[in-house]
Amino acid sequence: DTGVSQDPRHKITKRGQNVTFRCDPISEHNRLYWYRQTLGQGPEFLTYFQNEAQLEKSRLLSDRFSAERPKGSFSTLEIQRTEQGDSAMYLCASSPGMTGGAFFGQGTRLTVV
């Protein structure tokens, strides 16, 4: 499968715990995006990488959220001290350049109890 891969697909965690999600983009795609989607809403932009550089972060990305892409390939999104409001689908996408379409993974559904 050469598409965008996200792991895990589902995560249930207790409030206050830390969670980490992984995204493997399509090979040779230098752009990688993280989005969050809640029920009934369109995806909301969180952050974006070009290669290993994190070039833009949304104000939605509080201090509890951190994203990395250490070697310009896979990326991780960590949420510290999770809150119930963090429950959402976390989507990763990659694109080959500035004008090409972005291809999304199937997402990680986080439930904070």
Place this chain on the structure above:
Amino acid sequence: DAKTTQPPSMDCAEGRAANLPCNHSTISGNEYVYWYRQIHSQGPQYIIHGLKNNETNEMASLIITEDRKSSTLILPHATLRDTAVYYCIVRGDNQFYFGTGTSLTVIP
């Protein structure tokens, strides 16, 4: 902030063409229009994109008006599997701005 306006919902009879409109009156000269769709509980699926000219691929056609202030996505022969939320996106800078999209229901 979404830069597009779409009707919240539409119906289409199976086998007929589905025409999904989108307004993007504030689009800039170098901004592309993208269309995605999302089937329940799946990630958004890329459909098509364009700048000025009409575009066609194996999934759909994209018609962009001459002033670029609106566009229409055409699914030529809608099937039940085309039931989904369709997002029209104007790509601003480095990110894709999703609005709330159009929920298309294809009716047997």
